[in-house]
Amino acid sequence: MFSSSSSSPSPQPPSMPSAIFNKKFHERLFPWSLKSLDPAEKIPDSYIVTEVTEDVLSHTCPDIYKNVTDDQIVIWVDPLDGTAEFTQGLLDHVTVLIGVAVNGEAKGGIIYQPYYNYQAGQGAPLGRCIWGLIGLGSFGFTREVPPPNQNLITTTRSHSDWVVTEAVNSCEPTEIVRVGGAGHKVLLLIEGKVHAYVFASKGCKKWDTCAPEAVLCAIGGSLTDLLGKPILYHSSVQRRNAGGVLATVQNHQWYVDRIPQEIRENFVSDIPSDEMLQSKQQVAEDSVDSAVTSRVQGDLGSSVDPPEFDKFFQSTQPSPSSLCVPNPHPVPSVYPTLTQFLQSTQPSPSSLCVPNIHPVPSVYPTLTQFPLCTQHSPSSFSLPYPHPIPSVYSTLTHFLQSSQPSPSFFSLPNPHPVSSVYSTLTQFLLSTLPSPNFFSLLNPHPVPSVYPTLTQFLQSTQPSPSSFCLPTLTQFLLSIQTFYLSSTHCSADPEKGLARQGK
């Protein structure tokens, strides 16, 4: 964010990986942008834009802003939105955002896309400026209708986790468009390239959404938190969007309704400050902007922003009742989180065991989240079924794949209510070592296609399970035969073949 203070050291140009950031290319496009500015120095006249854009001035400011005073205005600036993508050379994901909030609501926005057309070749105008004002409209782009009979959903490409993915999946996308930058994603919306922008995370800040919200809402779209509540922008509001972000051009409520309760519980809407409520009251009394008032009334939400762990305990799942953590734990930061967990008023875990010196350190947060959702520890666990979040099965697989060694035993109900779990299971079995050394499937299996997949598994180059069970002798012998033939016939390594026969 910009600061008016001049006591900080002179800002330096960002350091970029040289393979990605092409300084010469950048200098050619923006000769002024890499020079360091000493804040104590007077800004050179050449940096100040004095020209006025006739097109902007040709519009008349709507009457609703006639009585707005300076103290009602907060300006939110993101000088570089899509930072991660910028460092990776995805230049068209980058925008500069300037949002103008009046009485805590996004009213005006500028989305400047400095690298727009950067790959279009010489002659193409570089960069573009999209702006909008509620009550007037949005300008600087061509509005398109998104493709019918599809549901294209855009979301983060660099700040994802299972909650983000789950929320997107629950909106039934026909395609997921993962791009960077809140500004960029709203451009995709207004240009009809996607139907919705769903971000179930608290990572996005007010400066990421203020300008995009104003531009989107000025053409009749909506940008709210995941609960469908307004995001507020008065000066004392918390900076992060603790309610997540959901943006659409139309059918907003349909998307709000798709977000599962388990996810909604993790997000908290903004609440208006007293100052804001008073100001709204004043506005209402003056009848200057009745639409603003109706939007805020009744949407007070909760002022509590619970720590991550509390969120899980507030879920409807039973929590585990005993807890065992290696000491010293290789990931020190696990302690405060666990303490928080134990200090909660909910029943404690019945069994939770974390492998010491886990080869994948990042498994710890995931692991912690996981038993809280699934009730049991990963070394022996079962999933409630039908699970209220169907895609937990893919998350589970992900988890099993990432957290080597894999659990030595796991079981799945049969018939499984989510039949696609079988392919996921097979994927898991085919994945990285070691595979589970025991698994069982009901026979006759209600999903016949599981048999070829099992054969595939047995034919794979991974060590096979040391035992598995099939109900009929014939099927068992057939499988052994397939396995035997494949290991002797297909293996280029006779020793490997022998080793497999020996199992």
Ligand SMILES: Nc1ncnc2c1ncn2[C@@H]1O[C@H](COP(=O)(O)O)[C@@H](O)[C@H]1OP(=O)(O)O
């Ligand atoms: N975990 C996070 N930490 C910091 N900023 C985040 C995080 N998640 C999202 N953002 C900000 O929200 C915007 C939208 O997220 P995303 O690009 O991943 O879809 C990003 O441009 C990023 O702003 P910024 O790029 O300005 O740092």
Ligand SMILES: [Mg+2]
């Ligand atoms: Mg940003």
